[in-house]
Amino acid sequence: MTTNAGPTVRRTVLTLPAAPLGPENPLPALRPLDPPRTVDDDTRRAMPRDMARRIGYEPLRTPLPTRVLDGYGRERRATGFDAIVIENDRLRATVLPGLGGRVHSLHHKPAGRELLHRNPVFQPAAFALNGAWFSGGIEWNIGATGHTALTCAPLHAAVVPAPDGGAMVRLWEWERLRDLPFQVDLWLPDGSDFLYAAVRIRNPHERPAPVYWWTNMAVPEDRRILVPADEAWHHGYTHALRRVTVPRQDGEDRTYPQNSAHSGDWFYEVPDGSRRWIAALDADGEGFVQTSTDPLRGRKLFVWGHGRGGRHWQEWLGGPAGGPGYAEIQAGLARTQLEHLRLEAGEELSWLEAYGALSADPRAVHGADWGAALAETGARLEERLPRADVDAAYRAWRSHAADTEPGPLLATGSGWGALEVLRGRFTLPGTPFPESTLGAPQEPWRDLLRTGVLPAPAPGEPPGPSLVAPHWRDMLETAPADPYTEYHLGVAQWHAGDRAQAVRSWERGLASAAARWPLLRCLAVADREGGHTERAADRYAEAFDDLCASSGTDGTPTLVALAREALDALLAAGRPGAAREVWTRLPDAVRERGAYRLLEARLLVAEGDLPGARAVFDAGFEVPDLREGARTLGELWAAVSDEPLPHRYDFRMRPA
Template sequence: MTTSIRAETLSLPTSRLGQPSNVPRFRWQQPIPDTETPPNFGLSAEESNHGFNWGKDSILPYQVSDDYDRDLRPGSLDVIVIENARLRAVIAPTLGGRLLELKDLSTGRDLVFRNPVLQPANLAALNAWFSGGIEWNGLIPGHTPFTCAPVFAGVRETPRGPILRLYEFDRIVEATWQIDLFLPNDSAVLFSHGRIVNPSDTARLAYWWTNIAVPMAPGTRVLSPADYSIEHIWPGNNLGRCAFPRDDWDASYPQNWENATSVFFRAQSAPRLFIASVDHDGYGLAQCSTSEMPGRKFFYFGDGEGGQNWMDYLSRPGEGDYLEIQSGMTPTQNQRFELAAHEERDWTEAFMPLQLDARAHDPAYHTATDHAANAIDAAVPADTFADVDAFLREQARLPLGVRHSTGAHWGWRQERLTGAPLAAGLDFSVETAGDYWDDLANGTPIAPSNLMDIPTGIAVSPLWMNRIKAGAPTWVGELMLATAALDRNERELAHQHLAQSLALKPSWAGYRLEALLADNPTDKASSYLRAWNASGAPPELAIEIAQFFGAASLSAELKAFVDALPVEIRSKERIILARAVVAANDGNYDELERLLFDRPFATIREGETLLSDLWIRLRRGRVEAQIKREASAEELKADLKANPVPRALNLRMHEIEET
């Protein structure tokens, strides 16, 4: 059977995913604290090169997606299917090009974890993320900013069969990425060719990891060549070199890990790098790649209650068990790689079903990995892989014949801003929005109608700021210059541009920046309230204000603010949580308990402990109300043991201390 690529509609229970927020989120507003880059323990120069620490980077100009719920309803999704007689792959171009399903047609089994629902949760750099399938993570650290966004997709016909191309323009690195998916006729191997193009005259630091969600069950083992591993088990959760798989216990079985864990495999002398996940019978999925991808890793939420809850939370109870096997352009995920000026970087990956015999679970780890290596070599011989890689490198620079979906306007705008195409073979043309950003990109005067309100979208790069400065001053332009300056922590310059913007036209966004620039809580509160009372203030601004009052321990102000909000705003999830904090501060434990179980919470951050912390405060209040004095640590520990954090509130990444 020859390979076909076709459009289909997939029926899938779906929760609501609203529009991205138009409120810029700055680096200090990220959920991961901005801390100093930690030391590492025993890592080589290669394993430390271009290292970074999570929480230090801005996500601007990207917009956070935090307006979603957990109310599943019947839904449909436009997908593209690649199929031959042996494999079926289902791709969602409106969700970052995620490969949702990869089915081995000879067995009828799913090679990747196929999530039965589409239900976002707060795990990505831009908040909303969902589990399952294969995701293409670049060019900034973390889950791709296109996780819940459309990307460009189309088909190129070739003498060897059709290729499905996924691509977009990254606005932080200001480079393009693409994935070309190729399933040869009658083959059980799906090839993925990646290409990153830096069109700039300057070098850039970029990031890429391919994350493969695979089914997890008792007895699942991860196999990848390893002389040793790098893990987050050292003081301060820092990376360090470890023996693998251990002398006293076998770390290659994810179920042996209680807490969430990441294991990076290191085998610099291996003739071919690969990673595979196989079940207790030796069946599963294997991935290998060309030498450009030295990184291999597995991630598991852990066998503890919090991690198990997370997997159900991302899916349906009892249906969410999965782990991730990953492949990256660097040895660890705490690193970037350098793209020279005008450099193009290519790599090829292969995904295939794997059936091993009893040696898959040999107690000698290297015996098991050697067995897997031989099976992968038989499925994809080195000369075959080299031939497909060369073919795909040539095809990657040639245009598509048919385009199935379009991504954002920003690639098209960048080409007009610079006057040059971004990458050969990639078509970023879209129907113009005719808005403020299009006027700027085209170098034309800003239409008066485009200065009536705050435009949709954000820009902070020097290219855009220089174009703004080249034109006549406007309140929108000065607001964007202030935003970009604050993102660079140039506070005095941000003050200057903000003052000009507010003088030309007061706006909620301007007063909000004024609050962020204020030096003391009183001035911040005053500016925030001006922003909230200004025309057009969005609901997410109320959430930010409530979080400010809470973080500043202004309990009375927090209570007054949330009590005065309109009903539709008071029902927002983060406002409900702010009301729960007020109830805890006031000692109103009946109200606190009611609010904790008022609804299923959708936006709790990975590793965030607010829900379980509030439960512990509730239990302390109940105990002390009963004994009519301050409870001792022993009494609180005993009560928490008798009244553990309810499953719905336990989304920690590590097990709870009972003190």
């Protein structure tokens, strides 16, 4: 489709070697996948007051109400992804609306070069707040500290007139971790070397909400990262947050990603009043730059490190082994990613970003004088895209385009936004959530809204997704107290931090439940969180027995997920015999999966069969959803061998 003779928007299909995303994990995510990031009291006292306050504000308790995505594997096949191409005579941007609106590629035509790290594959890995994440391009991280739960989710997309009269692509969705709608408007002005992205987050509720945003841009790592700052907050493998100088730290110039042995984050202190930008320039002074209006204050560099674990992670995410690595440069609403901002009831946040090509004198860019390098880069940016032009483009967008209703959909997101608009009767100009997008996951909750009763699933079917926002929790508390409603009420109470009441709700439901395993599993999680390891093991074993009795052992996603948790709990309780009973009831196809091969090795170690556990390693396995920074493989290997950890199992991102 074309809206004028200049910039164009069209739909296409991008084909990549891709691992299928697989089914959602049907068990509610009652625990975060990673422990929350914290800072000690001494560090907090040394921070600016607003930074310290934001670090303590509303950290995420769980990934609820989203479901964990951990059903993917490592076998890739050619797969077509719906894509939207935005193009002018200078740039071509390729956007994947079905994968969180990721900008997969930004191609600069005059130079004939890709400005971003464009991942040649789609390979999920367990880095997002709810599991599956993939690397490369430009991603929109909204919700809470980490990679967004929308990483692999579809967004709504449509064409809207841009402020200059051209074509603009609007992406929008309802972010469920914080219960907030947002939009990203992308356009290429005629003849421009920069892709514009105008972002808006709205709080339509009658209560304040925590807000988090970091735009993550993957760039080749053989660059120098330039940002107008002389200091940064460094978050490294020790998990401490400390203030350091830029560019040199501990004797090395850390603005070159390849100079760092281990993974780390640098959150730069851009002085108030300075233009906000970050650039990644190669040996010839060529590369990529991002700039924005002032509300997007933070800038960051993340590196994987050149150690074996860091290199392995890069191969794991995109490969091939020995291929070029990448780093991440980011821009966010706060100084660091440990912070969340407060968005008042009825208020909104908005800003404009621009991404494009930049050329600067390589002698200055790579010279020893940091100030001169910044001055040269900043001057060239000002020539290519004046700060005043960015501010003017934002004002024009906010006045003439932000609320424009979109045309026909190019892509359709979830129905959760429609459910929230239906409940709250919200008016959100520019981002419609029509009732026609409601689907099967939302239907029971629409019934609760209309009738006050939450309908139970068909016999033998697992519980559907839970909703946990205060307004849904209130409705569950007044609904008829059947076992299914008590189950969902307990999930909502747990998410709200009222764990004792959650346990009481689950226990009430258990007293008359036909299918006991959903409630037993929730109680088992509560026991593990409370340090009651033996009781947790008992409840997991009973839950597994109940599921097998009602549904069989045919390898359904529910059986796969529950067995994995039960095996882990039984081994943690020192009960390898009971764990072996669960193991023997699993289908062969499940036992052959990488995560279960790892559990088998743990089970053999617990049984005292170290040669058998070593044989599992020697046969080879891959755990697709291994978490970033996980040390499990190394620790288990040390129990079965005195030899160095083989490369295929080495994902350690910090010193041994």
